[in-house]
Amino acid sequence: MASTSSLRSPSTWVFAATLGLLIVSLWWNLIGAPTEATMGTIQRIFYYHVPSAAAAWTALLLNAGASLWYLIRRSPAADALAVAGAEVGLAFLTIVLITGPIWARPVWGVWWVWDARLTLTLAMWVMYASYLILRQLTPPGSLQPRLAAALAVFFAADIPIDYMSIRWWRTQHPSPVLFGGPDSGLAPRMMTALLISMAAFLAVMGCLVWLRYRQEMARGRLAALRQRQLLLEES
């Protein structure tokens, strides 16, 4: 029997490595990276803001892919992955939406502006919150994953159009520092801190999705077993 709590289980080592990476990134974010010249210490929130956004997008992409897969194959594993992706993605989006205004207040002078990226992030937060609410309000059974998957595909189609339309409207957010134009870029030590932080956050995201996925699969198995027990008791 495979034991998940045993030290020999590979997931334990992955979790430990993630924790180590988080500690290393903490040092880099707070001490290793130089203080930014104009913004000062507040700029360090950037090492949490950007990696959280990357983790959120990755988790929500997982949700979109898994939902599409569910619509094609109706596999319970895809549904479990979709739930895990949406929940973890929403958690990281929340971090993005909290760290953003904390940075914006001293730097822009306002907590919030209705700029393209901010508006889109808030819209996505509302979307995936409503996705989880839909799951909550649908009776369990085969209907729940089907409605949720259909909704997730609508969201995935909506997000690019959303981004484009809001961009036409207005834009104030700083441009990307990774893969941006020729003028974008960071001091080398800042880049190191960002990349380590990015790796750490993506690893945390992966661990959380994995745990939540396993939990959801176990829940499904438990429900099936209960149903079988009820059938056996009746006959």
Added chain:
Amino acid sequence: MRELGEWRIAAAVCARDLRIELRTREALLAMGFYALLVMVIFSFAFSSDASLTLRAGGGLLWVAFLFAALVALDRAFLREAGESSLVGLQIAPASRAAILAGKFAASYAIILGLEALLMPLFAVLFNTPRRADWGGIIITALLGTWALAANGTYFSAMCAHTRQRALLLPLLLLPVSIPAILAMVQATQVYLTGEGMANYWLQLLIGYDVIFTVLAWALADMVLDIE
């Protein structure tokens, strides 16, 4: 027995919904009054003069229509709640897409009818400027209402299976409709004031309509299917 074509089924569902609506006038009355109230409240909330129309006319008009459309879309499947009529629809020998298309056509017609009633009222209450281009506003309304009705019918069907149906519908519909709402409001604003370009926004609306109509058509089986 002769097989009914897809379009005939859609037309039959639409005609039935419209007939129910014309006999009871439930949605039109409730929605119309609701939208009117929203407009009146707006005029209290913001000082109502001609400059308000110039600054925020598009938004004002569409918020009122949006709330009214939500009432209509909720009713689209509320009508099926009694006497297992939803199950009846689902076991009918018709494709889900055709049923959804019929429902959509009925909601589209009802919401457009309401807009036709309220637009002159809006023009009078908020003193729209003489240079307002009503042709453009009507085109925007036709395209924008299509987006709301298409997505709304789909989500209304989805919510018909859940508890708290009336609460859930705006939660699902509004976030997905953000690009469409933005385009409707901006285009209407351009036509009301005669300043700026509306072409981009109309193109966005057309693209949005096409993408989400096709998507709702393709995924109709997902939201209308018995266990």
